[in-house]
Amino acid sequence: MSIDLPFVTKVFSALFAIMNPIANVPVFLSLTEGASDAVRRRVAATAALGTTIGCLISIMGGQAVLDAFGLSVDDFRLAGGLIVLTIALSMLQGSSSQTHGRTPKEKKDTADAESVAIYPLTIPLLVGPGTIATLIVYGHAAEAKDKWPELAIGVGAFLALLTVALLSAPWLGRHLSATATAITRRLMGMILAAVAMEMIVTSLRNLFPGLSH
Numbered sequence: 001m002s003i004d005l006p007f008v009t010k011v012f013s014a015l016f017a018i019m020n021p022i023a024n025v026p027v028f029l030s031l032t033e034g035a036s037d038a039v040r041r042r043v044a045a046t047a048a049l050g051t052t053i054g055c056l057i058s059i060m061g062g063q064a065v066l067d068a069f070g071l072s073v074d075d076f077r078l079a080g081g082l083i084v085l086t087i088a089l090s091m092l093q094g095s096s097s098q099t100h101g102r103t104p105k106e107k108k109d110t111a112d113a114e115s116v117a118i119y120p121l122t123i124p125l126l127v128g129p130g131t132i133a134t135l136i137v138y139g140h141a142a143e144a145k146d147k148w149p150e151l152a153i154g155v156g157a158f159l160a161l162l163t164v165a166l167l168s169a170p171w172l173g174r175h176l177s178a179t180a181t182a183i184t185r186r187l188m189g190m191i192l193a194a195v196a197m198e199m200i201v202t203s204l205r206n207l208f209p210g211l212s213h
């Protein structure tokens with residue numbers, strides 16, 4: 001059985017752009033400021049596990065959620081595309097998207113470092129509306145085109161990279177400059193904008209077949 005590498009790359013690139021491990025390293029360090037490396041590793045492991053579970057739920061249970069609300073995948077693809085585009089535009093402007101929950105300042109001064117592993121680090125920082133929308137769309141595409149192995153490879157490869165990035169955050173924080181982070185955020189914003197436009201155009205073509213002509 002041949003593997004559709006373009007689909008694997010598309011899934012990996014979309015998740016990398018929307019969750020952006022490199023740009024989120026400073027956020028992780030900010031949320032766990034003052035914690036020991038051991039505590040930070042526990043937070044990273046918990047966040048990685050939570051993100052994995054969130055991704056699996058979005059992929060496997062996404063269609064059931066749509067059916068419960070009487071929505072089609074194209075309805076959700078269009079809405080998801082708009083959400084992802086909003087996130088991409090904020091990244092291109094060098095700011096954090098409120099839509100995707102990139103709000104490290106929400107941490108309270110008295111909060112224990114480990115308490116941020118699930119909220120806000122996992123939800124909604126990593127597994128936010130944009131991530132959920134993207135995974136539901138790709139999950140539907142994998143089911144329709146029998147590309148489950150490709151989806152598993154793409155998602156698995158990204159989650160492995162995310163886990164390594166979070167566990168390496170203390171070391172990366174000492175070597176990643178603010179300029180490098182800003183450049184990465186804008187580059188990922190461009191990729192994410194392209195993914196969003198593909199989602200929007202595809203949904204519009206399916207909802208309004210006349211547009212294809």
